[in-house]
Amino acid sequence: MTVMEQRGAYRPAPPPAWQPRTDPAPLLPDAEPYRVLGTETAAGADPELLRRLYAELVRGRRYNAQATALTKQGRLAVYPSSTGQEACEVAAALVLEERDWLFPSYRDTLAVVARGVDPVEALTLLRGDWHTGYDPHEHRVAPLSTPLATQLPHAVGLAHAARLKGDDVVALAMVGDGGTSEGDFHEALNFAAVWQAPVVFLVQNNGFAISVPLAKQTAAPSLAHKAVGYGMPGRLVDGNDAAAVHEVLADAVRRARAAGGPTLVEAVTYRVEAHTNADDATRYRGDAEVETWKQHDPIALLERELTGRGLLDEAGVEAARQDAETLAASLRARMNENPALDPMDLFAHVYAEPTPQLIEQREQLRAELAAEAESEGAQR
Numbered sequence: 001m002t003v004m005e006q007r008g009a010y011r012p013a014p015p016p017a018w019q020p021r022t023d024p025a026p027l028l029p030d031a032e033p034y035r036v037l038g039t040e041t042a043a044g045a046d047p048e049l050l051r052r053l054y055a056e057l058v059r060g061r062r063y064n065a066q067a068t069a070l071t072k073q074g075r076l077a078v079y080p081s082s083t084g085q086e087a088c089e090v091a092a093a094l095v096l097e098e099r100d101w102l103f104p105s106y107r108d109t110l111a112v113v114a115r116g117v118d119p120v121e122a123l124t125l126l127r128g129d130w131h132t133g134y135d136p137h138e139h140r141v142a143p144l145s146t147p148l149a150t151q152l153p154h155a156v157g158l159a160h161a162a163r164l165k166g167d168d169v170v171a172l173a174m175v176g177d178g179g180t181s182e183g184d185f186h187e188a189l190n191f192a193a194v195w196q197a198p199v200v201f202l203v204q205n206n207g208f209a210i211s212v213p214l215a216k217q218t219a220a221p222s223l224a225h226k227a228v229g230y231g232m233p234g235r236l237v238d239g240n241d242a243a244a245v246h247e248v249l250a251d252a253v254r255r256a257r258a259a260g261g262p263t264l265v266e267a268v269t270y271r272v273e274a275h276t277n278a279d280d281a282t283r284y285r286g287d288a289e290v291e292t293w294k295q296h297d298p299i300a301l302l303e304r305e306l307t308g309r310g311l312l313d314e315a316g317v318e319a320a321r322q323d324a325e326t327l328a329a330s331l332r333a334r335m336n337e338n339p340a341l342d343p344m345d346l347f348a349h350v351y352a353e354p355t356p357q358l359i360e361q362r363e364q365l366r367a368e369l370a371a372e373a374e375s376e377g378a379q380r
Contacts (some may be wrong), residue, residue, distance in 0.1 A: 006238035012063035022231045029224035029236040035269045036243040037305045045243050047311050053090060053242040054306055055320045057299045060086040060110045063274075066331050067123060069107070071277045075335045077128045080107040087242035087298035088204045089113050092172055094096035095249040096140075103142045103155040103173040109202075111174060115141050119327065120334050129339055149179035152188035152201065159192070159199040159256075170256045171199045172249070178209025180226065181217050187266065193230040198256035200249065201264045204239060211284040227264035239300040243305075243313030270296075343369060 011125040036042050064083045071079040082089050085107075093114035096102060099141055104112055112122045116139045125135020125144050134144035145151035155173035162169035180203060192199050203223050207214060220226055227234030233255075237248045245267055252263035269291040274281040306312035347354065354362070 001351055015051065025226050026235045026236055027228045027231070029222060029227070029234040029266070032237040032257030033236045034244050034248060035238045036239050036247060037241045037301050042243065042309075045247075048131045049246065050243060050306055050318070051311060053087075053094070053246065054299070054302050054312065055323065056090040056094070056114055057086045057242060057302060058320040059324045059327055060090055060114065061078055061299060062328045063110060063113060063119065063320075063331070066274070066328040067126075068124075070332070072123040072334050074124050076123060078126055078276050078278065079123075080126075080276045081271075081273040082107050082110050085204055085239065085269045086110060086298070087302075088174075088202065088239050088244050088267045088269055091245040091284060092174055093204055095253050096170070096172055099140065099167075099169055099173045100253070101140045101142065101158055101169065102142040103151040103152065103158075104144055104175055105148070105176060105179065106144050106146045107176065108167075108174045108213075109144065111216075112141050112144065115139050117141055119331050123335070127335075127339075129341060129347075147176050149182035149184035149188070151175075152179075152184050153191065155199050156180070156188045156192045156195070156197050156262075159197040159273065163198055163259075168257065169198065170253050171197075172202060173199060173205065174202045176209065177203060177205040177207070177214055177217060177223060178212065179203075179224055181209065184344055186230075189227070189232065189262070190232040191326060193232045196259065196368070198259070199262045200256055201262065202249065202254040203264065203266045204269055205266055206239075206269050208271060208284070209273070210275045210279065211281075213284075222266055224264060224266035232262045232264055233267045235263060237265060237267050240296050240301060242298055242302050268297075269357065 015328055038044060047175065063082045064086070065080045067076065068081050068083075070076045089108060089110040092108075093102065093111045096115070102111065102115055106126075106286050109122045109126070112134075113119050117134050121134040122144075123144075124130050127133075134141065136142050142151060144152060152173050152175060157172040159169065159171040162171075173188070175185065189201065191197070192201075205214065209217060221233075222236055224234035226235040235252065237244050239245060248265055252265055255261070255263060270290075270291060272293065303312065303317070343365060344362070346365070347358055350358060
């Protein structure tokens, strides 16, 4: 007698006809990146918003240039420039309300500054002084994340917790195309969709994960298509079109705030400069490719739109440049000041209540520093 022939044996009924849990059609991204500038849609864009975006883009470009120069001067240990990606950075900061949270990656210092964080404090991590140089709660900005995509599950957790508490909060998490190959990316999207968490994922597809081109990272039609597999909408946008990025992100934030769940936005852009000052980009891409993308510069695109519609004149252009120079001069002067560093700060902000081991290590260092100071005093 077989198991299935025994009395009371479980005999499964024929399965019902399979039905998808979610209609995939509304979740699919457009075939081409969404654009505003240079199209009929631009006529309906808010002129004040466009001018503000332009001013922030110009400030952001100068900020990137100054930070890169500080790296070459030894004032920063490393700087991952976002030159060419300023539209994504600025739009991400401007679409959020004060109560919302931004979760940046290490390349998103410009978004952090545009959100209101002090420029020097935003660069403290890259200077090597602290793990983060600003109070995350002050501006609702999480620490810059150097490990790829680890900030995404944190964003989902915060957004889900806020929803459970009844807080009207949206989290916007930024990540590069390389980060979409990390497990944290997939885990975050899955949890966000299952929980319908009020979170927006912004993928800045700048073409390379350090030296690995997108074609060697994924065979998907686009990174935005990955959203469908988790049951959330995917949006594809021209990442150099500041007005388009702002509109798409604003729509996603409104949807999340209205309990519509998460959205994955892929902004197609380009990393004009090297991965960091330690990278030689000429080993994996040609100058012609970079020059082609420079013809699609986010500042030039917006400036052309504004001047063509009579919304920006030479005085406005010069005012934006002068404001950017003021920012750069302040950053340069403040970063050229040697910070006062206390070795005992190693033990600050590690735990709310220091562990016995941490206390022991702290006292050991304190004794060593005291002995060193006494020895130096005796030699004088």
